[in-house]
Amino acid sequence: MADLAVNLAGIRLRNPVLAASGTFGYGREYAAVVPLDQIGGVITKGTSLEAWTGNPPPRTVETAAGMLNAIGLENPGLKHLVEADLPWLASQGATVVVNVVGRTVDEYVAVAEALDARPAVAGLELNVSCPNVDKGGMAFGVHPESAYALVRAVRKRTRLPLLVKLTPNVTDIVRIAEQVRDAGADGLSAVNTLVGMAIDIHCRRPVLGNATGGLSGPAIKPVALAAVWRLARVGLPILGGGGISFWQDAVEFLMAGATAVAVGTATFVRPRAMLEIAQGMEEYLKCQGIERITDLVGAANPGARTG
Ligand SMILES: Cc1cc2nc3c(=O)[nH]c(=O)nc-3n(C[C@H](O)[C@H](O)[C@H](O)COP(=O)(O)O)c2cc1C
Numbered sequence: 001m002a003d004l005a006v007n008l009a010g011i012r013l014r015n016p017v018l019a020a021s022g023t024f025g026y027g028r029e030y031a032a033v034v035p036l037d038q039i040g041g042v043i044t045k046g047t048s049l050e051a052w053t054g055n056p057p058p059r060t061v062e063t064a065a066g067m068l069n070a071i072g073l074e075n076p077g078l079k080h081l082v083e084a085d086l087p088w089l090a091s092q093g094a095t096v097v098v099n100v101v102g103r104t105v106d107e108y109v110a111v112a113e114a115l116d117a118r119p120a121v122a123g124l125e126l127n128v129s130c131p132n133v134d135k136g137g138m139a140f141g142v143h144p145e146s147a148y149a150l151v152r153a154v155r156k157r158t159r160l161p162l163l164v165k166l167t168p169n170v171t172d173i174v175r176i177a178e179q180v181r182d183a184g185a186d187g188l189s190a191v192n193t194l195v196g197m198a199i200d201i202h203c204r205r206p207v208l209g210n211a212t213g214g215l216s217g218p219a220i221k222p223v224a225l226a227a228v229w230r231l232a233r234v235g236l237p238i239l240g241g242g243g244i245s246f247w248q249d250a251v252e253f254l255m256a257g258a259t260a261v262a263v264g265t266a267t268f269v270r271p272r273a274m275l276e277i278a279q280g281m282e283e284y285l286k287c288q289g290i291e292r293i294t295d296l297v298g299a300a301n302p303g304a305r306t307g
Contacts, residue, residue, distance in 0.1 A: 066217020
């Protein structure tokens with residue numbers, strides 16, 4: 001039997017395949033086809049202190065090799081997560097990582113603090129792509145200083161394993177990651193979506209209600225893989241993701257230096273993609289005579305400090 005279990009920055013996972021934030025809701029709609037105790041974990045939709053309404057429609061559009069979304073982080077808020085979603089996820093045997101969003105440092109801290117020491121939560125993933133209202137709307141994760149300040153503040157108020165989800169929309173992602181590490185993060189999550197847009201040439205206006213959105217799916221896989229490759233030298237465990245559709249993609253991310261992977265857009269095309277990916281990885285290990293999936297981490301990356 002090949003061993004698929006991994007420890008991602010202190011989060012114990014039965015296998016290394018997690019549902020990417022925002023592409024799986026809280027798992028309810030998928031549970032009939034994807035038993036939540038058979039995937040590595042569920043990363044929840046970004047959760048804010050109060051409910052957020054999100055962007056005007058249209059909010060999604062298909063592209064040549066993926067999709068654009070501009071949901072605007074609509075979510076029912078912390079209270080709903082704690083009272084309705086966490087108990088249900090626990091009843092399904094899911095390993096739960098809560099994705100946290102906020103418009104101010106204090107909002108992030110309040111959500112993190114409220115979730116600390118809740119047995120239903122295995123870890124937190126900070127989405128630092130949110131606009132910082134105290135800094136003119138610039139995303140927290142594009143400036144080393146604001147990324148550091150946010151992670152430092154959250155770190156002080158939670159003992160849960162803390163992953164920080166990096167945006168690829170920066171000049172030097174490694175520099176941001178080093179700040180995040182120095183601020184006390186336990187792991188990195190890479191990458192979030194790339195900024196993109198589409199124009200309706202008949203109406204002469206952007207297709208998305210928000211004009212621009214986030215590009216995901218197979219189109220971004222080489223970009224995401226290169227980010228993981230570069231981030232592997234920072235010395236923190238990595239949750240890799242971006243365009244993973246098949247088990248071979250996931251193996252590439254592990255070999256670049258990721259300890260586990262997040263799968264998002266592929267689930268919209270093939271709802272059981274995560275199960276297929278975990279199964280494909282297990283068969284690959286057996287064929288190769290490898291006992292543990294962890295032996296693949298960083299296997300193709302001489303600079304990796306995560307393996
Ligand atoms: C519809 C949609 C909603 C998303 N919502 C969130 C979110 O709430 N928080 C977050 O950190 N990332 C969010 N993401 C980004 C995904 O978690 C993932 O990082 C990205 O889509 C790249 O992976 P993929 O190519 O496998 O989809 C969202 C992506 C999509 C497509």
